[in-house]
Amino acid sequence: MSPEPAHHGSAALHEGRAPASGPATEPGEPVRARPDVSAAAVPSLPVPEVFAALDGAPRGLTPAEAAARQARYGPNDLPAVGRVRLWPRLAAQFTDLFAVVLLVASAITFLAYALEQPRDPATLQLAFAILGVVLLNAGIGFAQEYSAERTAQSLQAMVPHACRVLRDGERQELPARDLVPADVVVLEAGDAVPADCRLVEAQELAVNNAALTGESDAVARVADPVPQGPLLEARNCVFMGTDVVAGTGKAVVFATGAATEFGRIFRLTAAAPRQKTPLQQQVAAMARRVAGVALATGAILFAVRVPSGQPFVDTFVFSLGVMVALVPEGLPATLSVSLAIGVRRMARRHALVKQLLAVEALGSTSVVCTDKTGTLTQAEMTVVQLWADGVAHAVAGVGYAPVGEVTDAGPVRELLRAAALCCDARLVPPSGPHGWCVLGDTTEGALLVAAAKAGLDTAAEEARTPRVAEHPFDSVRKLMSTVHRDPDGTYVAYVKGAPLELLARCDAVDRTGTPVPLTEASRAEVVAAADGLAGQGLRVLAVARRRVAGPRPPLEDVESRLTLLGLAGMYDPPRPEVRDAVDACQRAGIRIVMVTGDHPLTAEAVARRVGIVRGPDPTVVTGAALDALDDGGLDALLAGSAELLLCRVSPEHKMRVVTALQRRGEVVAVTGDGANDAPALKHADIGVAMGASGTDVAREAAVMVLMDDSFASITTAVGLGRSVYRNIRKFLIYLFSHNIAELVPILAATFAGFPLVPITAVQILAIDLGSDVLPALALGAEPMEKDVMDSPPRPRRERLFSTAVIGRILFLGGIQALGVCAVFFWHIHASGIPYAHFTKSDPVYREAITMVQAGIVVSQFFNALAGRTDRQSVFRAGLLSNPWLIGAGCFGIALMAAISYAPPLQAVFNTAPLAPADWAVLAGFGALLLAAEESRKWVLRHRRTLPKGGKR
Template sequence: MSPDGVEREAISHRTAGTTPWPDTGPPSDGAALATGPPPAARLSDPSDPTVQSLPVSDVFAALDGSPRGLTHGEATARQTRYGRNELPRVRQAHLWQRLIAQFTDLFAVVLLVSSAITFLAYGLERPRDPATIQLAVAIFAVVLLNAGIGFAQEYSAERTAESLQAMVPHTCRVLRDGEPGELPARDLVPGDVVLLEAGDAVPADCRLVEAHEVAVNNAALTGESDSVARVAEQVPVGPPLEARNCVFMGTDVVGGTGKAVVSATGTATEFGRIFRLTAAAPRQRTPLQHQVAAMARRVAGVALTTGAVLFAVRVPSGQPFVNTFVFSLGVMVALVPEGLPATLSVSLAIGVRRMARRHALVKQLLAVEALGSTSVVCTDKTGTLTQAEMTVVQVWANGVSHAVAGVGYRPVGEIVDAGCVRNLLRTAALCSNARLVPPTGRDGWRVLGDTTEGALLVAAMKAGLDPAQEETGSPRVTEYPFDSVRKLMSTVHRAADGTYIACVKGAPLELLARCKTIDREGTRKPFTEASRAEVVTAADAMAAQGLRVLAVAGRQTSSPHPGPGDVESELTLLGLAGMYDPPRPEVREAVDACRTAGIRVVMVTGDHPLTAEAVARRVGIVRGPSPSVVTGAQLDALNDDGVDALLAGSAELLLCRVGPEHKMRVVTAFQRLGEVVAVTGDGANDAPALKHADIGVAMGASGTDVAREAAVMVLLDDSFASITAAVGLGRSVYRNIRKFLIYLFSHNIAELVPILAATFAGFPLVPITAVQILAIDLGSDVLPALALGAEPAEADVMDSPPRPRRERLFSTSVMGRIMFLGGIQAIGVCAVFFWHIHASGIPYGAFTKNDPVYREAITMVQAGIVVSQFFNALAVRTDRQSVFRAGLLTNPWLLAAGGFGIALMAAISYTPPLQTVFNTAPLAAADWAVLAAFGALLLAAEEARKWVVRRHGVRSKGGRR
């Protein structure tokens, strides 16, 4: 790996201002500049890319502007033509729309229709039965309760959404009528002259006409964290983002000062283009949304069909029409899990809170579970896998490599034999425009300016130098900024003895060609071919480790203002500095956890392939000798089938130099392959992919507002490890959802079977009424289901591969357990009901609703379901492991919830007001003992099933041990 190859991408891009010496040579790439339109011409579109090819003298004419800026009258007229310099605000649904949406769930629709029909039945029946109106009101109350809980949870989870408008700076400095002034950025129009300096956010797309050491950070648009130089001179026509004389909305000026003419505003900007792309990307439904919708359709279909069949069976037998209709509605209500929507919402909300404690803020409840099914993570590099803090880790001088300890911008760490490298680091620190800022408040050490130069300042401080004191002792008198042609930066300083010294740093191969001598322990030695080969070997060794390599040199000069040819010739090479953006220490373990969990990690970055591969190897994404490294240009050359084949066939894949369209195309291709895709990003360029992914994950600390708006999850600490933790929590949530589904639907069987048995046995009344069913579903079952939804994640949650995208929520194993547990409960409650009826000796036809024996029998059925559900809740906590081994007391909330349900049942049985509502009767102690025995039998049967599963080594497809 050539250091020159690394340096073409990695060198500190100091700003190239208006060149202070004549530049008569050709452009760096050898291309001829486009001639552009004559000075008098006008571009029909201010955002026309050919504006970059114009000389400064023609820019004002082409953009219909003036060096004095626009007049206020012209600005007003243009704002009418072009509109305000702002992006359309994200339209949020009104609160009433969000609330109404809660009633469109299929379960809610079925229950609302049932309630309406029951109200109608009450109006038609003669005499009117108060139980009918109680049922109608109860069903409607269930819908209201579910809607209220769902609305509250979603509104709370989405409160962190931020406005895209915050990306545009509020004010900017412009020239109007020849006078500088400040005005709101939204009032900018094409042709305005904007004044820029370090620290400003660029308010619109602009063409520079003056540039004095201007450097910008385009990370929000390109994903590359390095600052890049900007010039005022014309450049060849090409992609707008590659134009070195243009700056763009949403980016930041990190160095220098300049003057620029606005070429595009609002949605016509590059930022606006990405905004439009993001708006066009559909928000993907999560796997759980698809599965819950399918489940709701099936359950509703079964409920309606069963109710209709029973109605058709009972009407010919002579039963009153209205009573039979209400009976059929009761059966339908028995099959609809009324408590499921509320339980699901609260369970997901518990997952949201748990993820927030792990630094992952989830804005949409259903995204919690979707994380658990993630099979591919497309991750950004800078800031997510790395710390976004360049660090010097090696310094080569005097023929020896010196290790530098410490990570990040905190100037703490030792340099091996620091005295040998102090002169090199002093020279590098002087040849720098960055500034190191000490910690303030919650912020740690920070760098203002170029991060590469900041790393050199930190290394100098580790060597015992004070950069500010050195600058004071040797003040700068001349600077020749870095540019992409020379690949060097030079400064001239006045030494304490009155002489002048030149400090130069830059790409090794460029700088070595200008060296005449080399420093050897303070003595200048001739720079021979052997010396050159030694330095190149050292640079290659650093580059092979993925380090960015800078060479540092110096010389004495007789003049305070020598020409660049004098400053950058006959230099004395001081040595090399190797640096990199260190990976976060926790990332490698997190990547390993993803491998164990069967989750594929793909790096998608705008950075150079060599840098990307080096980081990928450090964090464990790449382990093999030959990963697939693909650039955005190579993706463009592939059709969709080719992209699919590439993604499916490459075990270790790095996608580099990619833009927003590439990233979204990759996400779409993975989804075509059946993968559930999570995407990380921090810039506006990531927003389309973040929105289109199954799970968009934005950076909270370093990310832009547009990225956070498009994502459904925000990492508060920007760490990849938080994604892995969130995936584990998401898997746990899915497992818990299956637990309470088994718990809820198994007792639905116990509610339905007695009704069916009574119908076909010719018993005229129902063994359990619809009001009793609602009491069980909402009063006795919801809290235990919530407690099951709050079960902590098991240790093996990341030890199995992700479930397939199309795997059903009701898998064969889940349905088997529902039928097994529900069947045992159904047999028990049928036995106690018919035993009680037969023991009375009263013929079936003689029973009425108010008969004490009948009331005791239906009370036994309701209490039997409640008691057996207490034992059922304990049974479903695990698939294979014995609940006694897991610990009966490890989920105290479950025991408390089950105890509450039994206490509520006791109140329904013994308190007169509730007896009136539910038509129940008091139970004897012997009755409770019989019911408890049935519940214990259910737990014993489930333990026996688990023992058989463990003995035969069959792993449940439900995912639990």
């Protein structure tokens, strides 16, 4: 798509141009627009004046005129979403607070190296090591986000790519982006409407406006003028992004690109800010606190050591090492990769997540605002009940595949035959990857499928009884009639439509093939049957017939003195997996609010079928009622009703509801597939779009796309999101607990007067990136626990570092710190060398700091084993049940051994070889940590099972 400003092109009327006046002249001769016409008035104009107002002609534009308008108004497409280019996206990875702190630390370390006299190569190694950490974290984060976005970009766009246009009287097929205002577009059933147009010809034309309004019903269109009013309600206009489901017509383009109604929603979507996920907010807060503590601690230690006579630069590097010890360098990379594991798991469950942090946000979802058509339902009307001769007949099967049967089909065969003959739709068999589908009105498609299930060959019936006349459906009569010639040369009319309207024109009812006069009792029976079907949430159609005198009788004769054949009840069936998914959400404490543009009765019927509504009196609120509520009233509505259905709503209504829910502290997921859903999808904490049936605008606005369009995938994704959050806490405990083991020995050495550090900054980086990242990732890849959906969502304001998490970090980190302090000072004191005589090259000192580093690595291996569960014993969960964790821990220990024994690494880290007895001592400390953690869990389990009074 082109990014040029011309994307905002539209008809001259949108610019307020005042061209010359003049009436329409010869057909095909261009005419000038009237100066007194606004865009909103186009629907109210007679057809000849439409061409005049739009500066067009019935024969269409000439190539020269079209080229001039193309240059003026630009292509007929939406502005390309401002995708961040590669370099800015990569640069954004360095704005994370951890990255900023480390970059500053690296720069200061380079400066310290330059000021040192003599210069210490270890300082330069530290500077490069810190810089390497930043680059590694940025590379991992960039690679994960770029990979997810590239996958999302592979989805197909919805806006049509080609259309049929009259140019200088000739019918041509052109790319839709080449359309300009005043082009004459030819429309047929099955076409996608390429721009906003005013109809000038319409033969039984009907469109599906679900992408714009959310309503699944086909809407009849006319070419006649209509009174001025809201543009979307104009019955003689069709709009970009909608579909023609029946009939044919011609229309004049009056708005293109971003000036269309589709474009208006696009702009509304673009203006909606992308909400930060709860994890983004908590990680940002955590980074601020950790960075603040690290800087403050380093500054305090610097202030303490400088007055004691330590060299200024050495003291500064020492304080810098303390700061580095407190910053979890491996956390950004670990977090990114762990979230990426969640992304891949969700992708295997047909849920594409475009932003890594959205994985966790799914787990905290407390409210799902769901669309109806295409999300909860299959968008395939299906006849499920037939009524004839006082008896109901069930129809099995759902969707457009003619698979199923009609119970006792004999008495309803004539009903279905008449209904099928009085249809313009066509049932299309499977082709390639596409299954059965309907070309035309979905209601008529449902009747054709029901006829096929009853064993009728509709094509043969049409050939045997050809149609000779028809009277299309209109919203005034609420009826459609067709006239057919029977094989014996007589004529019969078939009529279908609204039950009450049709019943008022009947004077007989069919009883076993014989017309019987329609009495008050039998009329009441029919009304009761229709009400019963409607009470089940079904759309009801009545079908009747009568003999007529000739092939083209007047409408009054066709639609009077009819014989009622029966009733058909149909509905848009829910997806079969939705009910279980709704049950799982409700069991998990997630509230489901239906937000749809459809009729309240239809919405309630679907909500009951899928389990969203279970009580007798749900709260049903229309968009007009929402307009009457102020923010306080809306808050009260959302707080006071457990079962809430919002119907006939606009995109603005959806956004307002989402904002109100967020204001109440809810984490809101919004599902949808139409362009009308896009603003709310973007404004929500989690926007969930449909991948197969969704619009391009909806998919772009969402952070998650369901590739199978299944609501059930949302439930699975929420469970995986909760599991990811649990795993994040596990590896946070793992990562931060060893920070205590790194910091405490430094503090102890400072206050004990030891002149050197027990562990260097380079050693800390080796632990954080070499020994800790892989076990942390293995903890992040723990599988989803079975009870993850059996608890309510956590509060939006619940901190990642809760009291329980901090307590566990201090408990495990404290044990590790005591162990490494013990081995360090034991080595130092056992040597008998005074503190002041130790230097960096002293073998005892090198052995001592090697023991500290190895002690942290070994104890972290046991810490990882203990951290897999919160309360359950790790031995019951299976000590070796996570082989990736065992392998990662062994790798860390092997790396530590290499640092201890390999001469090149000894030179970098200033380490020394450890004796077997040293490793045995360290393993003993690690086993002690595991035993202490298992004891803590036992106490927690004991307290949970202990009865009141303290006795078992």
